[in-house]
Amino acid sequence: MINVGVLGATGAVGQRFVELLADHPWFHLQTLTASERSAGKPYEKVVNWRLETPFPDEIGDCIVSPTTVEAVADLDIVFSALPADIARSLEAEMADAGLIVCSNASSHRMDPTVPLLIAEINPDHTGLIDVQHDRGRDGCIVTNPNCSTIMLSCSLAPLLPHGIRDVKVATLQAISGAGFDGIPGMAICDNVIPYIGSEEEKMSEEPRKILGTFNGSEIEPITFPISASCNRVPVIDGHMLSVWVEAECGVEEAKKAFENWAAPFSGLPTQPDKTLHIFSQPDRPQTRLDRNLGDGMTVSIGRIREGIRYTAMGHNTIRGAAGSSVLNAELLKKKGYI
Amino acid sequence: MINVGVLGATGAVGQRFVELLADHPWFHLQTLTASERSAGKPYEKVVNWRLETPFPDEIGDCIVSPTTVEAVADLDIVFSALPADIARSLEAEMADAGLIVCSNASSHRMDPTVPLLIAEINPDHTGLIDVQHDRGRDGCIVTNPNCSTIMLSCSLAPLLPHGIRDVKVATLQAISGAGFDGIPGMAICDNVIPYIGSEEEKMSEEPRKILGTFNGSEIEPITFPISASCNRVPVIDGHMLSVWVEAECGVEEAKKAFENWAAPFSGLPTQPDKTLHIFSQPDRPQTRLDRNLGDGMTVSIGRIREGIRYTAMGHNTIRGAAGSSVLNAELLKKKGYI
Amino acid sequence: MINVGVLGATGAVGQRFVELLADHPWFHLQTLTASERSAGKPYEKVVNWRLETPFPDEIGDCIVSPTTVEAVADLDIVFSALPADIARSLEAEMADAGLIVCSNASSHRMDPTVPLLIAEINPDHTGLIDVQHDRGRDGCIVTNPNCSTIMLSCSLAPLLPHGIRDVKVATLQAISGAGFDGIPGMAICDNVIPYIGSEEEKMSEEPRKILGTFNGSEIEPITFPISASCNRVPVIDGHMLSVWVEAECGVEEAKKAFENWAAPFSGLPTQPDKTLHIFSQPDRPQTRLDRNLGDGMTVSIGRIREGIRYTAMGHNTIRGAAGSSVLNAELLKKKGYI
Amino acid sequence: MINVGVLGATGAVGQRFVELLADHPWFHLQTLTASERSAGKPYEKVVNWRLETPFPDEIGDCIVSPTTVEAVADLDIVFSALPADIARSLEAEMADAGLIVCSNASSHRMDPTVPLLIAEINPDHTGLIDVQHDRGRDGCIVTNPNCSTIMLSCSLAPLLPHGIRDVKVATLQAISGAGFDGIPGMAICDNVIPYIGSEEEKMSEEPRKILGTFNGSEIEPITFPISASCNRVPVIDGHMLSVWVEAECGVEEAKKAFENWAAPFSGLPTQPDKTLHIFSQPDRPQTRLDRNLGDGMTVSIGRIREGIRYTAMGHNTIRGAAGSSVLNAELLKKKGYI
Structure with a gap:
């Protein structure tokens, strides 16, 4: 078993990490960190568990650690649900100290040596880990994108070979x-x-960056413009996107591209059967009904029609945060980085 | 006073008509029609009043009529909240019989002789009434657009002189x-x-059609494409739109166009002080907070930014239905058609 | 395997039955019935699946049957999610024809020969099945109570030995x-x-009836009055109850009674680890957070305090309907009635 | 005109005070206070207006004052929407300095010399103001009750002459x-x-205290027990109560008592036509549909039935807070205390 920890284990994303890792086949959840106020107490006493899944009792009496490099020094991987301002220096120190840091924070996402990774979409970007090593870092930082970005990027992947020229997206976020x-x-x-x-x-x-090409030393970004309008709506979980893509293909070709796309590998523990689920019903995906597909790891696509317009939807704290980060770590293991 | 009636007075839009007409300075609400089942009974016994404004007691003991030409023959205007399938023939019969039919139904909206009217946006389209008269109809049909279309059209009007080339719009509808x-x-x-x-x-x-030009005998439509993605969200009232407009002006010019636009007339009873309210705060308009601006008749615009992107929002059953229809009737009166 | 069917398989409770039976260790879901309109078509074509759990694909191409005695004649058990008016005669015919009918309908609940069964609360009421047999019925009808009644009855069971004199209950229902x-x-x-x-x-x-005593031939009902005020609130699933019980014990004794109460048997497939979960936090149970405890089969109790007042909450379509009915069938199997 | 101010004018209740006072026929809203951070700036710049009614522009450039005795020294009345901990000493100082303090805070509600006033229910409790004066205070403090308490007390008033022995109440609060x-x-x-x-x-x-008797020097409280269970539900405004009253009358007598009860005076500007509105429909009052009755000042009663059970509902920030406080001030004016 690989020993792992969660940084910032009491927040919304932190609790999702704990939920996903409490019973993981490869990872042993050994350390939970939180603020000074919580450190030294059992996790079950300091967390206000607010997920609909029952609290994982097996981790309840784990004594919470302060969020320091020392507290995680003996781990293999830390999953970071830290706020961006705290994450910046702390994640870098931990990576320098030899840890693999899989982070949901935004601080290092656009760092040219840090993979901005969605396991099924740009797995070769893990090559940037070697760049980090070459620069003298013992461990590494690997980030996952912003929640809405994950849904958008997953949905654009099948169309990428068809000459995307422009993207507009309106979001309806949980x-x-x-x-x-x-x-x-x-x-x-x-x-x-x-x-x-x-x-x-x-x-x-x-x-x-995500959809760009790794040339062995850096990412060559894609160049088409993406224009977004983001809205918050009264739903608990699940981000829905209305997307327009201008591409060099027609709508029928686009439909086929969606239906034929498949993840480049399979079988990782947190990987869903289908990264993309394509709906043919006119009124799907719907947020509440479909956010839990693939245990929250599937991105649902529907209403592909002239425009090219389509709807994409996924669970924002699982596929859009903790789940994607855990899947990234599983990819690192598969690739031999752990 | 001008004698008016409401066709389909028990439904969602019908109740809004009653609310707006119960105490109107020009119009006397004389007749309420509903299905056969309700006809012959006092309105207060058959309506399940579901607006947050108190029931207008003064109309409570009005005996409901069946929805027939005879029942409204002695009126000047009927406001129609009928379903489209029933509206088609019945509204035509009533107009032939000499009535002014202000309709919220979709049946006749695209009829080339029927104005698709938003009073402040295309008031000259009332000229089509003369076309109807010329064709031998004693009365006329005047329609208001679909609810979301009203918000979109009001928001496009200021940009129209600036060379609109393309419109994309995602809706979040109540x-x-x-x-x-x-x-x-x-x-x-x-x-x-x-x-x-x-x-x-x-x-x-x-x-x-709404934004087209009336050339004395027909409407010459505008030609730029409009691509829409419509979503239903859990809010009671108020449709919000995320809009992209490609035009021949920059964003600063667009902002000025919005701020300088004013309705071509003023002072009608149901007309708001401002048809458009331009917000400068980054997080406005919001549906619940701003849908009642101008007693529900103002369309709120905000977040005008590069793209050109902006947010538009208005009350769907007032500005987007009954209120716009009543305002249309007021315009007809002002123009001498009544 | 015991062959079972679901009557009324496309509705809200019907879908819960299908969800719970699709992969049941003892029961093989062989027949799904629905209205004439749906009969003859695959279940996946006629059902509008609206649960958050994914559709059970293995049952998707089951051809839907009409809801008739013939259609279920070769089964051992039918679970009924029929409307009360249809259920009355049809369930009786099926029971007469030798079937075990586990019904969620209200039609036969107060029939003196029909058990109104909550498996863990009044398992000996199954004795009424023998009464049905004695009267010449080959099969039997077993009912589960109304959803709110199940939560209330489960919560009263521990206090029953302490001399309940009066119950008042306000509900907040999904x-x-x-x-x-x-x-x-x-x-x-x-x-x-x-x-x-x-x-x-x-x-x-x-x-x-539920809390009454089976004397070998009939149920002697309890006699204390229960006064209820029922409210519908905007939550999807989960009924919450504010309960007052006047009993011959103090609040500390009542707390102990709740904590010490245990189901009289264990190990049935649909039975939760704990029929009652007693919360000590002041603000629990909460509807969204706790309705899925015990896979929706646990009734949560909290805020036991002077009055005696307490809060009870459970999942209304699982514990309060389909789940309790399936558990009843499992009890019949355990008791040898199948 | 009487010069008034609002203490804590930017919060939820503070905004309701501003809404109600901006255009009041007797009171001139002269001073708005808030925290140090906001003091010195125009109200429109520091308030995040979150009511559905449009912002009252006439008060927008009022410069916000700090919440001190000096800032309000030249006023006649201050309305307090302060938090309880701040209110305690500050309200006492202001009253000592000669101001009439109409407070929504809980700090002084149970002070034996302070009226806990609902204008239509216990208007004679204003006699306690003389007690305050006798003890050497130049001004006075007058409080209104807790929001849910106001709804309950208004609903109990008609039954008070009928020998109430016991009250149980479950709330569904906004x-x-x-x-x-x-x-x-x-x-x-x-x-x-x-x-x-x-x-x-x-x-x-x-x-x-509210329902008690003022004997010329103090309040003799009523003695029957009231047992409450309070629940928070997902509605914006409006508290609903399920009430049981054990009294010495039958349900028909109770119905008559409700219908015949009338406020002991009429005509104050903020007073509704009916303090109590009695519904006969089985499914009313409903929170969203009825909370605005009497401009939010009416308490709705319905479902009076055996038990004696009934439902009571009112707007929690108008009738239940700011509106009742303003009405109290109007009563003081009518009684000559101002």
Whole structure:
């Protein structure tokens, strides 16, 4: 078993990490870190468990550690659910100290030596780990993209060989994306908020890197523009996207591209049977009904039609955060980095 | 006072008509029609009033009429909240019989002799009424557009002189748009449904006519394409739109165009102080907070930025239906058609 | 394997039956019935699957049967999710024809020869099956109570030996209790409806029978009064109850009674580890967080305090309907009735 | 005109005060106070207006004051929406300095010399103001009860002459009761929380004083017990109560008592036509449909039936807070205290 820890284990994404790792076939969840206030106490006493899945009792009496390099020094992998400002220096120190840091934080995503990884989409970007090693780092940082970006990038992958020229995307995003306490009930009940700070910028920038080409030393980004309009809607989990893609193919060719696309490998523990599920019903995917497909790891695509327009939807804290990060770690193991 | 009636007075849009007309300064609400089942009974006994504004007691003991030409023969105007299939022949008969029919139904919207009217946007399209008269009709039919189309068209008007080349729009629409019983609670709570039947087609077609030019005998439609993706979200009232407009102006010019645009007339009873309200805050308009601006008749615009992208939002059963229809009737009165 | 079928397999409770039976260790789901309109077609073509759990593909091409005695004649058990009016005669015919009918319908619940069964609470009431046999019926009808009644009865069981004198209960019930199309979104979003037809009567009457004593030939009902006020709230699944019990014990004794109560048997496939889960946190159980405890079969109890007041909560379509019915069938098997 | 101010003018209740006072016929809203951070800036720059009614522009450039005795020294009345901990000493200082303090805070509610006032229910309790004066205070403090307590007390008033012996009440309370940021969206969407801190205690204690008798020097409290179970439900505004009253009258007598009860005076500007509205329909009052009756000042009663059980509902931030406080001030004016 590979010893792993979760940094920031009490928050919304942290709890998802714990849920996914508590009973993992390859990873032994040994360390949970949180703020000073929580350190030294059993996890079950400090976490306010707010997932609908029952609390994993086996990890309940794990004594929470402070979020320091020392606390995780004997682990193989740490999964980071830290806020971006704390993550920046701390994740770098941990990677320098030899740890593999799989991070959901945004701090290092656009660092040219750090893979911005979606396991099934750009697995060869793990090559950047060697670049980090070459620069003298013992461990490495591997990041997963922003939640909405993951859904968008997964949905663009099949069309990439068909000459994408322009992308426009409007999002309808769940409130869990802002963390447990991020959005007051008074702010979102019976309401839509047409703004999510920094989200549109991330959706424009991150896919350039994700969908770009690793040339052995760096990523050559894709060049078509992506324009996003992000909205918060009153749903708990699941980000839905209305996408327009201008490409050099017709809609029938696009449909075939979606249906024929398959992940380049299979069999990792957290990998769903289908990374993409293509719906033919006119009114699917729907957020509540389809967010749990593939245990929350499948991105659902539907309504592919003239435009080219389509709808994409996925679970924002599983496929869009903790689940993708765990899958990235499984890919590293498969590739021999662990 | 001008004697008016409401066709289909018990439904979601019908109740809005009653609310707006119960105390109108020009119009006397004399007749309410509904299905055979309700005819002959007092309105307060057959309506299940579901608006948040209190029931207008003064109309409570009005005896409901069947929806027939005879029942409304002595009126000046009828406002139609009928389903499209029933509206088609019945509205034509009523117009032939000399009535002014202000209709929210979709049946006659694309008829080349029928104005598809938003009072402040294309008031000269009332000229088509003369075309109807010339063809031997004593009265006339005047329609208002689909709810989402009204928000979109109002928001496009200021940019029209700036060379619009392409429009893409994603909608986040309220459940009241489907009528009181249209969408089960189980279908929409904690959910997004990425499909509304016929809505995208209406949004592509109707604005061509609305924003077109009346040449004295017919409407010359605008020609730029409009591509829509329509989503239902769990809000009660208020349709929000994420819009992209490709035009021959920059974003600063567009902002000025929005701010400088004003309705071509003022002072009609149902007309809001501002047809468009331009927000500068980054997170406005919001559906629940802003849908009641101008008593539900103002279309809110915000987040005008590079793209050109912006957000538009308005109350779907007031500005988007009954309110726009009543305002259309007020315009006809002002123009001397009544 | 025991061959079973589901009557009314396309509705809200019917789908829960299919979900629970598709992969059952003892029961082979062989027959699905629905209305004439659906009969003859594969289940996956006629069902609009609306549960968050993925559709059970293995049952997808099962050809739907009409809801007749002939269609189920070769089965051992039928689970009934029929409407009460249809259930009355049809369930009786099936039982007469030798079938074991486990019904969620209300039609036969108060029939003095029919067990109103909650497996862990009144398992000896299965003795009424012999009464049915004695009266010449080859099969039998076994019913489970109304959804809210199940939560209430489970929660009263531990206090029964302590001299209950009076019960008052206010409910906060989920919309799934009214079926998929039962409550319009417009009726329930941002709203509470303080009325559910016939629910308060069921909650007053059914527990008298459930908690009564089987004397070998009939049930002697309990005699304390139960007064209920039922409210519909905007949650998808999970009924919450605020309960007052006047009993001959103090609150500390009541707490111990709850904590020490245990189901009289264990190990049935659908039985949860704990029929009752007692929370000590002041703000639990919560509907969304706790409705899935024990795979939806656990009734959660919390806030036991002076009054004696407490909160009870459970999943209304699993513990409160299909799940309890399946568990009842498992009890019959264990007791040798199958 | 009487010069008034609002203490804590930017919060949920503070905004309701501003809404109600911006255009008041007797009171001139002169001063708005907030935290140090906001002081010195125009109100429109520091308030995040979150009511559905449009922002009252006439008060927008009012410069916000710090919350000190000096800042309000020249006013006649201050309305307090302060947190309880801040309110305690500050309200006392202001009253000592000669101001009339109408407070929504809980700090002084149970002070034996402070009226806990619902204008139409216990108007003679204003006599306690003389007690305050006798003790050397130049001004006075007058409080309104907790939001749920107001609904309960209004509903109990008609039954008081009929020998109430016991009251049990379960509440279904709106999220606005916890302030704008009080309850995270993640905590309440698709959920019920069966706990509101200190609420049940307030509902047991405050009505004893409100419904008690003023004997010229103090309040003699009523003595029957009130037992409350408080639940938070996902609605924006409006608290609903399921009430049981054990009294010395039958249900028909109770119905008559409700129907015949009338406020002891009429004509105050904020007073609704009917303090109590009695519904006869089985499914009313409903929260969203009826919370705005009487501009939010009417308490709706329905489902009066055997038990004696009934449902009561009212707007928690208008009738249940700011509106009742403003009405109290109007009563003081009418009684000559101002």
